[in-house]
Amino acid sequence: MAVISFLTTVLFENGALRELAGQLQTLGIIRPMIATDRGIVSAGLMERLSDAIGTIPDSHLFIETPPNPTEAAVDAAVHQYREAGCDGIVAFGGGSPIDLAKAVALKATHEGDLFHYAASRGGMERITSAVAPVIAVPTTSGTGSEVGRAAVIVMSDGWKRAIISPHLVPKAAICDPLLTLGLPAAVTAGTGMDAIAHCVETLLSPRINPPAEAIALDGLARAAAFIETACEDGANIDARWQMMMASLEGGLAFQKGLGAVHALSHALGTLQAPILHHGTLNAVLLPAVLRYNAPSAGGKYGRIRQALGLGAHEDIARWFAALNRRLNLPLSLRDMSVPRSVLPHMARMALADVSTQTNPRPVTEADFLSMLEESFEPPHNS
Secondary structure: OOOOOOOOEEEEOOOHHHHHHHHHHHHOOOOEEEEOEHHHHHOOHHHHHHHHHOOOOHHHEEOEOOOOOEHHHHHHHHHHHHHHOOOEEEEEEOHHHHHHHHHHHHHOOOOOOHHHHOHHHOHHHHOOOOOOOEEEEEOOOOOOHHHOOEEEEEOOOOOEEEEEOHHHOOOEEEEOHHHHOOOOHHHHHHHHHHHHHHHHHHHHOOOOOHHHHHHHHHHHHHHHHHHHHHHHOOOOHHHHHHHHHHHHHHHHHHHHOOOHHHHHHHHHOOOOOOOOOHHHHHHHHHHHHHHHHHHHOOOHHHHHHHHHOOOOOOOHHHHHHHHHHHOOOOOOOOOOOOOHHHHHHHHHHHHHOHHHHHOOOOOOHHHHHHHHHHHHOOOOOO
């Protein structure tokens, strides 16, 4: 049976941040915690948020979200949430603050450790509608977490696990492309490739959801058409609008499931050194995974070629590798300073990741290791 659900309220417009106060009132949130990170603070974006909703007490502001959110950070935020008597959360930033906010909303209202609610442990059934309300305000265009039902957290055991439930979908998403104006080119490229990876992997997932596939193809076409402009001209409002819409579409679509790219990037995201950017990892891993999945893609690679404006026989893995070059992204895991010695452990972690379940071609630990080796040192003609 195909179960199809798109239930998120999205306010999408240049200047949509002005709608945040009204959404707080609609949801009955009087004392919101603001979940964000130090990058948002240093960029001066908190002033924009204060203009929209008024003065934010320090006791309601959590800025210690790590680049890959951890269970320890969630615990610290939950403590602050309870001490301040908060009754909801505004997630303000990229995917890390939004994922952290979802986990805080869960743990503040449910007993037990986060591990108890991990999807790989059957945790979805334990998550109830008691989850605290979250309003997501993305400031990057990539993760789609503002409309997703998952929070991906590095647990205390060092494994990155997905917590998944329809109750974790933010009650509202405020998507204001103006918040992304001036983002550095490297951030724009890495987050944009995250959106592209979502669209590609959703399309390839074997689950049946034609509406999600249509959304994914539209998002892929938008991102492919505008990502280079957004990187070259950070003030191009149309490109920023299109990239935020592509990110949103990727998030709506990936409810259909992801695949080996995300299984591997989730594993690599647990490394403490170097700290790796999730979207950039997806960009580096995508060509090798596309080559691996080709025998099981059926006609879907043709649909990808059409969305990218490619000829019927063009190599899409090579096309994405060339796009990475044009975006000045790393071309290999070696370029990202990943030690080769960790690859076998990363393969084992990827095999246990929930995204592996929806890869179009079955994957073994040895297959994952092969893809990692290829991504560590790609072929010269890739």
